[in-house]
Amino acid sequence: MTKAILLTRPLVMNAADQIRFRAQGFGRFYEIPLCEIKQLPITEAIRREINAAEWLFFTSQAPVASVLAVIEKGRRPLIAVIGKKTGEMVRSCGFEVAFVSPQETKKQFVSAWQKSFPARTSIFYPKSQLADDAIEQLLGIGNVVTSSVLYHNVFLWERQAELTELLNKGELSAVYFASPSAWKRFLSVYIKTERKPLVFYAIGDTTKKAINDSGYEAVLIQR
Known part of the structure; x- marks a missing residue:
């Protein structure tokens, strides 16, 4: 039977992932954006x-263009960013990136940035309604930090219904x-099904840790 994998990123971001997983033997792809x-x-x-x-700090591609x-x-x-893709979006908008974090967690991001730019400065940080205050707390000593919720990260009920139907098909x-x-939203639906065994792939240590903390194993995929 041909192996099937569910891709949970926005639809426009799945082309490269399909190539990656096709090389690993997957022949069928389902796409349900969970965020x-x-x-x-x-x-x-x-x-x-x-x-x-x-300074502008971007930890996601979502608010860059606006x-x-x-x-x-x-x-x-x-401009400081987490992730090469976020940096690419900044450049596509006609701006340069002054700092790209070598690691993906906020704590590592801030620590690396402070080592490179220790002088007191002012920072604007756009975020979603799901974000915590880690950036503000880590940077607040010695800097003027302003943050604002500029986008909502949502799990549409239509997507929940699609996911339920797909999981029940087995x-x-x-x-x-x-x-x-994305993991937490998937899990909220998965636990209401038969929970048939699946392989969970995660981009980066933060996503892998979220899966592990829920009692499941994850295969780490490097960015």
Whole structure:
């Protein structure tokens, strides 16, 4: 029987993943995004905060385009990112990246950045409603940090229904996760089914840890 895998990232991000898993013997692919982004409007007050900051911090691709779209003409803020893909999105918007974190966790991101840029500065950090205050707490000593929820990361009920139906069919061999929130949303549906054994693949240590902390094993996929 041909091995089947569920890809849980947004549909536009799955082409490279299909190539990766096809090389590992998977012949069938299902796509159900478990994390969908709803952008929030940027108010005039937030626009001023963005333009007043010396640094912009991006831990996700989601807010990059909307934030950079309100940068005043001629301003070139310093930009720090987690992940090569986020850096690529920044560049596609016409801006340079001053710092790319060598590690994917927020703590490692901040620690590495502080070693490279120890001087006091001002930072704007856009995030989702699911994000904690780790960035603000880690950077707040010695820096002026402003954060704002600029997008919602949601799990649509239609996707929940699709996932339930797919799991009940029992055709899957594996599932691929790119974030802890995707795993948690999958698990909320999975535990209501027969929980047939599956192989769980995770991008990065943070997602792998979320799966392990729930009592399941995960195969680590490097970015």
